[in-house]
Amino acid sequence: MVVLEVALELYVLMLVLHRVQAAMRLSGNADEAMERTIRGQLGASRFVPFAVFEMRVWYYGLFMRRGERLRFRGEQHFSYDKNGGNVSNQFAFLMVMLFEMPLMHMFLHLALSKPWLAWTLDILSLMSMLYLLAEYRASQWRPISLDYNALLIRNGVLTGDREVAYGLIESVVRCEDGIRRQRGILRFRQSGRLNVEIRLRENSKLATAFGGEQSVSRIYLSLDHPDAFIDALRQRL
Structure with a gap:
């Protein structure tokens, strides 16, 4: 592997x-x-x-x-990096990992009898660090966008352009942060606070991040300027 x-x-x-x-x-x-x-x-x-x-x-x-x-594709772009100190929290977590890695490296090579296993864990740790760094940088530049016919959701480095056709959207309103994971709900929060709820029409299906489809009833976003986004989306609806 x-x-x-x-x-x-x-x-x-x-x-x-x-x-x-x-x-x-x-x-x-x-x-x-x-x-x-x-x-x-x-x-x-x-x-x-x-x-x-x-x-x-x-x-x-x-x-x-x-x-x-x-x-990026889209006519209007909206950021999510500053909401709730999103990328600041990501940066702090990166610094903690960076400080911990040399200590963990030394501990693994002292504690494990097989050096190849310690080096394998080191490589996996470095790959995790690379992912977190990419997430931190992508969160600052990959926006959520409104195109001429669809909402395009990007969230850090994980997802591509998740398209939500305007015809599938029933309403968009402000929301509170305490939204739990449920079937049929998509949450794009990272380290910020959820503040926008998008309700989809009944039996709506969206493409998943890695192919296939899933039934979705509501989408929650964490944006720097939620009111500006809501006004812009309502105009397009």
């Missing part, structure tokens, strides 16, 4: 270096460039969503420069 994971990461890394950067120079849209590159290599494979996710982690974690130059 470790060998397969390393091979996958090196393959994705090479794609990022040689293809995505070239495609971005033409449009500035990193997300579209990554998806085009992966689909060009893998076609219609079911593995595509996972490979695109891995590519986003590498790109936002290590290769992104000048985030203000990135372009």
